[in-house]
Structures are given as structure tokens and as C-alpha cells.
Amino acid sequence: MSEQITFTIDGIEIKGKAGQTIIEAADEAGIYIPRLCYHPELAPHGSCRVCTVLVNGKPQSACTQPIAEGITVENNTKELDEHRRNLIDMLFIEGNHFCMFCEKSGNCELQAVAYRLGILAPKYPYFFPKKDVDSTHPDIFLDLNRCILCGRCVSASRDIDGKGVFEFVGRSIEKKIAVNAEASLKDTNLKQADKAADVCPVGTINKKRTAFAIPIGKRLYDSKPIGSDIESRRK
């Protein structure tokens, strides 16, 4: 039996287990902390900062910060949501996100978090960057226009698939996902069944010939906002 740790999120008492991060304990308790790069099956990356909470008044990413006895976590505040909106607004304008014809629309975590936080229109001017598309793989379509550099594909390919198909290259605004091959995605051993092909929160890694198969109304976030599944666990 692991050691129980008691702390609060927005004044609600949470009983977590030693070794859990704030986001893991919050998820278990049915409290949704907005996030993008975090995936429960992958090592936390802490890169998007959307899950930033205040721990005893100091900003920390909830996906990397372990829980501790007696800490006070603030999550659902106007100020934090404003920071989160700004982060998401910047992600939108740094890429080329055209939800209107994106096959991930309705199932996209970026879009869903934006809707949940009340973003209806872009706040900053678009960069319209030139990004690569790699359609060479017979079963997977890679569209870097929509990449938010969450790193999920990098971790999944390395840690779960044991392949290392994806890696980050470049720095700052030039940073991007690259494939570990001489030329293109078709030269890797990526398979459609790989975890790496399944964890992309946006429309960057897409399984070919599956687009728009789910009708509007039945998509993941059509009827309930993202995080509703977590909140439904709350007792």
C-alpha cells in the first residue's frame, strides 16, 4: 500500500499516492487540469506549460511536479486560464492550423482545449510559417503545419515502440520534428499500429484513409468538452 499524501486543489482535499504528479492525482480525483503535451502512458515532457498551476503560489507544470503533503494547488483561476489562453493562442499562430478542413477537427486536443478555455478567434497575428508535409509513407501522413512540438511521438516511438522514428531538431522558432531516416517517413520502420502513430494530439500524424469517417456529432469532443471524462470520475 503506497503512502497517502493529502493536499488541496482549489480548496478541495485530494488524497494522492506518493510518487504521483499533481496531474495524475488530479485526474484520479476527477479534477481536470488543462493540458496538451501530457499523455498518461508517456513520460511527462513539461513542454507546453498549459498545465501550469500555482503550487504554494509558485507556477509549476502539473505534469512534472510531484505531489507533497499539505501543498496548496491553484488550478481553476481566471489568471491561470488567461495564461493558458495566451499559450494556446501562440501555438495556433506559430503553425498553420486550419480547423475547417483538418481531418482531426472534433478529435483534436488543441482545438478542444481552446474551445474549453473560450478561445473563439485568434488573438495574435498569424506567422504563416512554411512547414513540411511528408506523405511518402503508405499508411501515415505527416503534416508539420499542425505540429505543436508536444513530443508525444518522440517519447512513444522511443519508449514504447522501441524505434526512435521521431526526434526534435533545431532550436527556438526553428525547432521541429524530424524523422530518423535518410530521406522521408517511408524510409523508417514506422507502422500504423505503433503507439507513435496513435498519440498525436493534433492533426500532424494521421492514419491515411481514415479521415472524416466519424460523422460530425459523434467525434470525441462534439458533445462534451475535453476533460469531461476526467471530471466524471469525481465523487
Place this chain on the structure above:
Amino acid sequence: MSNSKRIIIEPVTRVEGHGKVSILLDENNKVTQARFHVVEFRGFERFIQGRPYWEIPVLVQRLCGICPVSHHLAAAKAMDKIVGVDKLTPTAEKLRRLMHYGQMFQSHALHFFHLCSPDLLFGFDADPKIRNVIGVAIKYPELAVQGVMMRKYGQEIIKATAGKKIHGTGAIPGGINKNLSIAERDVFLKDIKQMLDWARGALNIAKDYTVKNLDMLKPFASFDSNHLSLVRSDGAMDLYHGNLRAITADGKKIFDQVDYSNYSDYIAEEVKSWSYMKFPFIKSLGPQNGWYRVGPLAGINTCDFIDTPEAEKARKDFMALTSNKPNNITMAYHWARMIELLHSAEKINELLHDKDLQGTDLVVKGKRRNEGVGLIEAPRGTLFHHYKINDNDQIISANLIVSTTNNNEPFNRAVQKVAADYIDGVPKITEGLLNRIEVAIRAYDPCLSCATHALGKMPLIVTLYDYQGNEIDSKTKQ
């Protein structure tokens, strides 16, 4: 030099998009040419290059907010070919047809009740302050309400089949992504009788108006032309699918039952420096004589019969007006459009009683091809989508001949006819001329934003030029 004359009218209102008209005069102030310029450019054909083919039916429908379904379905039909599917499941085909008839129904209702009815009900020269949709709502409130309710009905059908009223996702390569539930069907069955009634009423208004004013309408903006549309293999009107048929102004077949995948063997496009809208023509007749009309008038002229009883009866009435020869009266478009409206309502009724709509076999798979053509009879006429893809599933080229583009030369002819009839040696743009040019253009229900794949609203500027190209008068209509 100083006696040079040219008339420009811009903008044209109550059509979709933006238009500008130039009228060129000779030394005696007689009209020599009219040009309907379309001055916006969007470039869809270019910027979809590199995108995966399955994205296209959802992407290209963004050309338009009025008839996105037509683009969605034409692109989906082209993508069926790309995925090697020549025949859909009955459920998929019927769902797509239902979506399409819903689209035809709402678009034709919108055009008739809200865009053109002010001209028909109040006359071409009525004060613009009352000659608009608000004027119709005040004087004929029941018609305005019918227009809104019919449009809503069509839009709800689109929502039930495509997921959204505008820019949905229903059609996917090789099929459709949902069927119609019993509950959804029953909502439409409840109101279909009312829709049929109102469609009959609208048809009667258009017919009575045309017959009553025939002497005035017969020459108005009219000219002989070829006509082109899709027809079913037995010659019936088919708004969703068929083969190409083109006829001359007096009804001789130019070509018939042409597999539309081979359209480029029969139709070419000419580019002119003064418009972003291309000029399609029938190759065998050349650009001078090969231009043609599409849309409801052409559809009724080219088909042998309509396979729904009330629309067929209406077609016979319509054809009787011109002794069963093709009707070349521009203003007869309105009557023809209402026949299509009634036909669409009859088809919706037929489909709603078909159990295949509740089927679950939605998608067919085939052997991938690198080229696909999809055609459909959109509300404004025959719509062509043609795509080529590479081995990596990316679009490498696209050609869209939008319904309104097919009617490009007819616009110019209509405007030229009106101008020639109205400017008689006096190089001036009068209110009457402005009104009539608008009425003539509006008969085609042009969607200029689609045709140039262009942005913007639709004001009209008319400018008058002399034989040396000097501007002598210009009027703008907001």
C-alpha cells in the same frame, strides 16, 4: 478622342460575389460589346496542391457558403474515382442524393424568394427602397416566411446528412460517414407535404409571371445559345449523376451520353485578359460558337423527361411555351428553377420513404487511381471537379469549372443585349439600364465568389467606354 464612350456598372447586388460591367460603344454610340468582369481571385486550384486527396471534399467546399454541398459532392465523386470506386452502396448513394436535393431545394428557395422575387413582384423599375427582401416581407409576408422555412428545411436535410448546415463532412471517398436514423427521417416526413405545397406555389408564381409578361420577357436579355447538362442514360434529368449532353439553340444534339471523365475531350476553357473567370466552350464548335448555358434553363432544355410526376408535368408546360424547342428566354430561368425546386422536393419525398437510407453499408473500397473527375448538377448548373494525384496521395493538379463559369459568356451576351436595347444613341447610364442589367445577371443566379473562387460582397459598377476606350460615364449601385 473626346467623343469616346464606355459604360461601367458596379457593383451588382443580390447575387453572390462581386461584379463589374463595362459597356463599349462605337462612334455612333451603339453598343459593340459588354463585359462582365469578375475581378477577384482566390486560387483554390493552386493551393490545394500537396494536400492529401481525402481532405479535398471538405476543403474545396469552402469556395462557397451558399452551395458548399455541391462542391463537397462533386469533389467526393472525383475522390470515389481516385479510390477506385465506380459504384457506391445504395445507402451511400441515396444519402448523398438526399443531401444534394436538400441543397438544391434550399438554394433555389433562397434565390427565388429572397434574391429575385423583388424584381418579379414589384417590377424592374420599382423603387430600390421597396424592391428588396424587406419590401417582399412587408407586402407579401407569407412568401417571405415560405422562403425562410423552405430554406430551413433544405438546410436541416444537409445537417442530417453532412453533420452541419454549412461545410459538413458527410461524403467521404467511396461513400458516406452516416446514414439517416428513423428519428431524423420522421422529422422531415412531418413537413414534406407542406414543402411540396409551397414548391408548387412558387412554381405557379414563376410560371404565371413568365406567361403573363411573355411579350416583355421574351426579348429581354435573351439570345440563342447552346445548352449543356448531365442527363441520365435514359435521357432523364438527373441532378446528382449522369452523362454529358449538349444541344444547340434549336435542339440538335452536339454530343450525348459522354462519360464525364472524358469532359476535356469535349470542353476547353479560354482565358481573357479582363476577367479572372475563364470562358469554357465546346471544342468542336470553337470559342466563338461553342459557348453554352448551364443551370435550370439548360437542364430542362437538354433532358428528355423528368422522372417525378409533378415536375414532368411542369416541364411539359414549360416546353409547350416554345413548341417543344429549347427555350432561350433568359428570364425563363426563374420558371425552370422552380421546376427543379419541385423536382427536388418530390425526390426528397421519394427518398424519405426508402429504407436504404437506414442501411449500414456505407463505404466501398477499390483499387487506387491517380486521376478522378466528378460532376454534379449544382443549383447554378453543371459543376466540374477534376483532380490528379501522385503516388503519395497528394493533389498535383486540379481543375474546377464552376457552374457560374460555364455561364460566363451568356452573362456578357445578356448584358450586351440589355445595353443594346436600352442605350440607343445616348451614351448615358440611366437607373433603368442599371436595374435591367442587374435583373438580367440575376436570372442566372450567379455565384461569382465560386466562379473565380473569389472573396467579397457583390456590388455592381457599370462603366461606359467609347470606341477609343475612354471612360465617359460610370455608375455604382450598392
